[in-house]
Ligand SMILES: Nc1ncnc2c1ncn2[C@@H]1O[C@H](COP(=O)(O)OP(=O)(O)OP(=O)(O)O)[C@@H](O)[C@H]1O
């Protein structure tokens with residue numbers, strides 16, 4: 766059984782409903798152990814687009830890493846994600862942040878997620894649900910990065 770951390774984001778359509786649907790679909794294939802608060806976040810990556818809703822989720826699953834990726838991509842397809850431009854707007858995005866303390870570097874899958882330590886829209890929700898889960902090497906970096914960030918605003922939205 767592995768412990769998996771995901772970052773989910775949505776900035777097209779009914780952002781709350783799409784995150785709700787994604788968490789429900791995850792629960793049909795894995796054990797959803799924790800879900801962070803919903804954060805409204807300014808887009809990063811240089812593409813002009815609407816603010817996101819972001820959450821982080823903790824799962825437990827027997828699935829292999831490749832199967833977890835396939836599960837995430839299937840949920841994106843089910844929720845009608847279309848890729849128009851890299852780092853552009855999306856109905857839903859599921860990124861794998863960590864799977865236990867695995868380090869995976871393949872064409873299709875990089876874990877820990879290569880940008881997770883640069884993204885406060887990831888770190889702040891992740892620190893909410895799993896401060897102790899941060900990869901040992903990153904713990905010090907997290908302390909420096911996780912700060913009150915006006916670009917990441919906690920909401921009262923309930924999924
Ligand atoms: N940890 C990971 N989680 C999800 N996808 C990954 C991961 N590592 C590599 N990938 C690959 O990234 C490809 C592109 O994913 P996607 O278009 O969702 O990127 P993005 O989420 O928009 O950008 P970013 O990966 O920078 O967050 C996927 O087809 C997948 O094979």
Ligand SMILES: Nc1nc2c(c(=O)[nH]1)N=C(CO)CN2
Nearest residue numbers: 774806807808809810817852
């Ligand atoms: N605020 C925010 N910005 C982003 C996000 C995201 O989820 N939230 N996802 C991206 C590509 O994965 C690029 N930029």
